[in-house]
Amino acid sequence: MxxxxxxxxxxxxxxxxxxxxxxxxxxxxxxxxxxxxxxxxxxxxxxxxxxxxxxxxxxxxxxxxxxxxxxxxxxxxxxxxxxxxxxxxxxxxxxxxxVTVETYVNELKSNNNNNATTYNAENLLEIAWGLQQLCRVLIFLHDDCKLSHGNINTSTIFVDAKSCDWKLGCLEFVQSINEDQVNLPSRFLPSCQRYEPPAGPSKKGTNSQKARDIWFVGTLIWEIFNGNGATSATSYRQLGSIPRPLSAAYGELINTNPSLRSSFDKLIHSPYIENNSLVECLLFLEQIQLKDPGEKQTFFNSLPDKVDQFPSHINERKLLPLLFNAYEFGSSGSTVLPTLFKLGKRLSDSDYKKRIVPIITKLFASTDRMTRFRLLQQLDIYVEHLTPAVVNDDIFTHICTGFTDQEPAIREATVKAMLYLASKLNYKNLNVELMKHFSRLQTSDDQGVIRTNTIVCLGKIAAHLNPSLRGRLLISAFGRGTQDPFGPSRQASIYALYHSERFFTLKDIATKILPIVCHATIDPELDVRQQAFKTINLFIKKLETVSEKPELAIEMEKDVNSSNVTGITNETSWTSWALTSLSSNIGKLTTKPQQPSVNLTLAKSDSQSTLANTSTSTTTTVKGQF
Structure with missing residues (x-):
């Protein structure tokens, strides 16, 4: 061929x-x-x-x-x-x-519900960014290089595949702006005659070639919005589909008097480009190193809501790399995370692991506690992309610092994070290190809500514990919880025993668990007593069944020594947690709060209960649910 x-x-x-x-x-x-x-x-x-x-x-x-x-x-x-x-x-x-701009914009239109004649709102944002880039490179060519392009049209401007940036190509007619046009495109390419300014070649002078390029940008704009139907210079006097915010600047570009044609600066500052949210966003990120911390904070706080308006391919190919750069070189730190995670959802798993996971591991190692706190809060967004090796080798040690943090909100977030990470932890980290932290929190943390939710979390991750240790660990932790002075903690412990019954041997039920639960039948709180009786009935029925049919004992204990069991339903559902006040008051909480007074109301059902209306000195509402 x-x-x-x-x-x-x-x-x-x-x-x-x-x-x-x-x-x-x-x-x-x-x-x-x-x-x-x-x-x-x-x-x-x-x-x-x-x-x-x-x-x-x-x-x-x-x-x-x-x-x-x-x-x-x-x-x-x-x-x-x-x-x-x-x-x-x-x-x-x-x-x-x-690809050429002509090919690119035709693809934009053809992707709009198979309508090849119009642009949607996202397309209009993107074209404004392309025109802004074109103006910048022509200013560079004219002012810094003292050169003109000489043949600007939809076939000589390109869009690169990597970042969707608009770029000059086809430099065959480039020459000094101080000389008359030596090689007119129309001499070699007759179809370019329609792009020539109405008076033909410009008058001699420094600005003559610049004026030609300015005119060509005007004809380019006309073709982008109206197609290639122009036959002569007079065709460009009709605005057609050119956006109204661009019309004034466009009119100055195609002024028949070369000396009156506007500069590219005026086009850049036209409402269509200057007031364009995509242009504002990308320019800010390109200049991130020049921005002060306050500007960065304001910008990144508003960015997650804006990206939904932008074309998806621009978000992935252009915005995402700029966010990486802002994190790496722009001292933006964790402020980039919400947008980074939002856009990361659209990446393939391999790209996510290659491009975003290294940032996550680096941020977890940061000494900035707020950075780690934000990572923990958004763990559900990215945890599926974290391999067990990354979790155990790179981030677990850093996460564990949160268990001893002075801020209750960070300790709370660290406990909740274990719901997502437990299935990825190795034997030592899950069954030894994590259980040490949980034991310490349960026995010495001064926040009742954290002690309570440590029990809730342990109940939900019980299926992941090593079978040889599981029963002993659960009985010890839940039994300890029934002695907690904080009512919700005692109630959570009884719930946990009830819903973990499959992990206990019949002997442990009879000799260890029932004595613990029986003691709860005289608890000061009615709701704790009611749940205790319900739990006793469950275990008594189980023992009675085996007493009548001993052959069922094996079936009753099938999960006790099994590691291939499922966790509690909805184990990572945050609807069962209501600790938002701790999170929202981070940095404001006292580290030595008074012991909370309890006014506990239970909403009960056969399978789940919710703790609510708990008044504490930090005005915290606590909910624990299995």
């Missing part, structure tokens, strides 16, 4: 280490550019690239000039040059993977 391209000698692309993809569609040269654009890849890495090919004799010298410019001009919004080769018969330029 490509024999005509490479006849008479070696394939220059293969010599460079690139090849044209077999599915690349060969087309005639774009009528608005001298190049045929091919899809290719680098053979050594498989990286996709774009290959510009020129083999038209009349265009070879222009193509050689473009190759030279591509090698020397560097700007974030100029196509990244990778390689190139030239001969008397052909020129090849290899760049990063990109």
């Amino acid at each position: 490509w024999g005509s391209f490479f006849s008479g000698g070696k394939d220059p692309l293969k010599e460079l280490g690139y090849e044209v993809l077999s599915d690349s569609q060969q087309t005639s040269s774009n009528p608005h550019s001298i190049w045929t654009i091919l899809n290719g890849k680098k053979k050594a890495t498989g990286d996709l690239v774009t290959i510009f090919s020129c083999q038209t004799d009349a265009h070879i010298n222009l193509a050689k000039g473009a190759l030279k410019r591509m090698k020397t001009l560097r700007h974030p919004n100029i196509l990244t040059y990778l390689d190139g080769v030239e001969s008397d018969k052909a020129v090849y330029v290899v760049t990063e993977k990109a």
